Amino acid sequence: MKRSKSIFAIFVLPAFILYTLFMLYPLISSLGLSFFSWTGYGAKTYVGLNNFIKLFTRPEHFVRFIGAIKNNVLFFIYTILFQNIVGLILAAFINLNIKGAKFFRSVYFIPTTLSIVVVGFLWKLIYNPIWGPLNVGLRAIGLDSMAMAWLGNESTALICISIANAWQYVGIPVILFLAGMQGIPDELYESSELDGATGIKQFWKITFPLIAPVIFIITTIVFVSNFSAFEIIYAMTGTLGAPNYSTDILGTLFYRICFGQRLGTPPDMGMGAVIASCMFIIIVVGVLIWFKIYGERETGY
Amino acid sequence: MRTKRFKPQYIIIYFVLILYTFYTIYPIFLMVVTSLKSNKEIFSNPSGFPIDVTFSGFETLFRKENYTIYFANSFYVTIMSSVILLGVSLLLAYALSRYTDKLSKFLYFYFLAGMMIPLRLGLLTLNDLLYNLKLIDRLWGIIIIYIAMNIPFTMFILTGFIKMIPNTLEESAFIDGANTWKVLRKVIIPLIKPAIATVIVYNFIPIWNDVYFPLIFIKTKEKRTLMLAVTMFFGQFSTNWNLVFSALTLACVPVLIIYLFGSKYLIKGLLAGAVKG
Numbered sequence: 001m002k003r004s005k006s007i008f009a010i011f012v013l014p015a016f017i018l019y020t021l022f023m024l025y026p027l028i029s030s031l032g033l034s035f036f037s038w039t040g041y042g043a044k045t046y047v048g049l050n051n052f053i054k055l056f057t058r059p060e061h062f063v064r065f066i067g068a069i070k071n072n073v074l075f076f077i078y079t080i081l082f083q084n085i086v087g088l089i090l091a092a093f094i095n096l097n098i099k100g101a102k103f104f105r106s107v108y109f110i111p112t113t114l115s116i117v118v119v120g121f122l123w124k125l126i127y128n129p130i131w132g133p134l135n136v137g138l139r140a141i142g143l144d145s146m147a148m149a150w151l152g153n154e155s156t157a158l159i160c161i162s163i164a165n166a167w168q169y170v171g172i173p174v175i176l177f178l179a180g181m182q183g184i185p186d187e188l189y190e191s192s193e194l195d196g197a198t199g200i201k202q203f204w205k206i207t208f209p210l211i212a213p214v215i216f217i218i219t220t221i222v223f224v225s226n227f228s229a230f231e232i233i234y235a236m237t238g239t240l241g242a243p244n245y246s247t248d249i250l251g252t253l254f255y256r257i258c259f260g261q262r263l264g265t266p267p268d269m270g271m272g273a274v275i276a277s278c279m280f281i282i283i284v285v286g287v288l289i290w291f292k293i294y295g296e297r298e299t300g301y
Numbered sequence: 302m303r304t305k306r307f308k309p310q311y312i313i314i315y316f317v318l319i320l321y322t323f324y325t326i327y328p329i330f331l332m333v334v335t336s337l338k339s340n341k342e343i344f345s346n347p348s349g350f351p352i353d354v355t356f357s358g359f360e361t362l363f364r365k366e367n368y369t370i371y372f373a374n375s376f377y378v379t380i381m382s383s384v385i386l387l388g389v390s391l392l393l394a395y396a397l398s399r400y401t402d403k404l405s406k407f408l409y410f411y412f413l414a415g416m417m418i419p420l421r422l423g424l425l426t427l428n429d430l431l432y433n434l435k436l437i438d439r440l441w442g443i444i445i446i447y448i449a450m451n452i453p454f455t456m457f458i459l460t461g462f463i464k465m466i467p468n469t470l471e472e473s474a475f476i477d478g479a480n481t482w483k484v485l486r487k488v489i490i491p492l493i494k495p496a497i498a499t500v501i502v503y504n505f506i507p508i509w510n511d512v513y514f515p516l517i518f519i520k521t522k523e524k525r526t527l528m529l530a531v532t533m534f535f536g537q538f539s540t541n542w543n544l545v546f547s548a549l550t551l552a553c554v555p556v557l558i559i560y561l562f563g564s565k566y567l568i569k570g571l572l573a574g575a576v577k578g
């Protein structure tokens with residue numbers, strides 16, 4: 001490139017303007033909106049810490065907020081356990097020089113390309129209490145007593161949603177684990193075979209420690225996406241996080257406060273901004289941990 | 302682990318892998334076959350192949366439910382955002398790879414900063430911004446959002462590739478009298494075609510699939526994207542299963558076709574973004 005400042009500016013400016021105005025500015029400015037009160041497109045009044053005080057002192061807000069955080073943490077734990085464990089097993093099997101390795105890898109990745117709402121609707125139908133394949137299948141093998149309203153039950157709804165979510169994204173850990181495993185030099189396995197280690201023992205002694213960083217990377221990806229999730233809950237149990245708010249997470253709480261109030265009650269945008277700020281802080285902490293691990297990984301083996 | 306001898310454990314391994322293949326495919330299979338069954342057959346034969354294939358669901362969607370418009374809207378939004386995104390990111394990535402001063406390095410991290418943070422957290426300001434620009438309920442409102450939020454990743458992938466191209470190739474073109482614009486078109490772009498394919502596939506699918514921003518910013522029925530239309534449709538017609546499944550199937554066809562031909566690029570993008578990122 002000819003080293004001229006004007007060409008540099010012309011090449012950088014379009015992306016700079018779009019990214020700054022429609023990405024960075026909204027993200028940062030939304031934090032500041034937590035200190036204002038307004039009901040839509042109208043004027044904003046500065047209220048200081050009032051929104052935060054309201055959130056922590058008014059039971060109707062506080063109960064929902066704590067509930068959403070608790071459900072979000074559970075949603076994250078269920079998803080991550082399923083994705084990491086299943087993803088690791090599948091990747092370890094595919095990595096055994098088997099025939100059709102590419103086929104399995106590609107098939108497991110298919111659901112990732114679907115829209116989250118489509119996945120949500122699809123699994124809602126699978127869990128359908130009357131004719132959903134899950135209950136039909138349970139009845140067919142004589143487990144009638146286990147057939148139930150999976151999404152209508154407070155103790156199972158969130159787990160069922162997490163399973164649907166993990167079903168969609170398990171292909172990502174499979175691919176990342178496989179890439180990690182293929183990066184391990186063969187000599188390590190060969191020398192351990194001389195020491196008499198094979199199969200599962202080799203996996204725990206060599207493979208697992210070397211792909212442990214991948215587990216952290218996947219955990220962070222899931223962390224960021226689960227703490228900003230909305231669509232899967234919206235599709236499966238609605239913006240109220242039914243039944244009885246047992247699947248209500250931060251994303252649905254935020255949406256409800258800002259855009260989905262019942263008719264007649266004006267939206268409380270300032271309160272929404274507080275929720276969004278809390279999500280922002282949670283996610284940034286997650287991202288910073290990711291960067292730290294990435295930095296350590298670079299200097300690793 | 303690396304030996305090729307056949308071991309009995311392999312039976313268990315194949316069994317698990319094939320079982321999981323069924324688990325992955327079955328919900329998608331169910332969606333497609335149910336879209337081809339009449340409502341009567343859905344209840345009498347809920348989980349098998351259709352006995353009496355019907356396309357009436359798809360017919361209704363296109364004849365009575367404006368699906369041609371929703372399809373067109375989705376293609377318009379996805380193609381416009383992908384093309385502009387690629388254009389501005391290419392210029393940006395080329396500039397950042399070829400200038401190595403402090404400003405350029407700062408800008409690289411400035412753009413990278415947004416890579417992991419979801420833009421939906423800035424929704425309230427975005428709402429004001431689009432309102433002031435009169436872009437609420439306009440397809441261009443969501444197109445701009447998709448461009449802005451995908452610049453970090455696109456820039457990151459393209460910069461990585463362009464930096465690997467040796468300067469000497471461009472210098473000889475400059476000596477032959479080519480200008481920067483021509484060098485970008487004739488030298489750089491042909492060399493980074495795989496990277497371009499990667500970012501196109503990697504951006505197209507989530508933009509096509511997104512329902513969050515249309516749900517918030519699109520109010521008029523005729524301006525709905527396909528995914529928003531399907532979402533609204535599900536709530537409205539959730540007893541007409543044949544119609545609902547036809548809509549779901551239809552919404553997935555374009556991405557499944559892209560995946561069929563571009564899975565290589567998608568996986569490349571994922572690895573570049575997550576492992577090396």
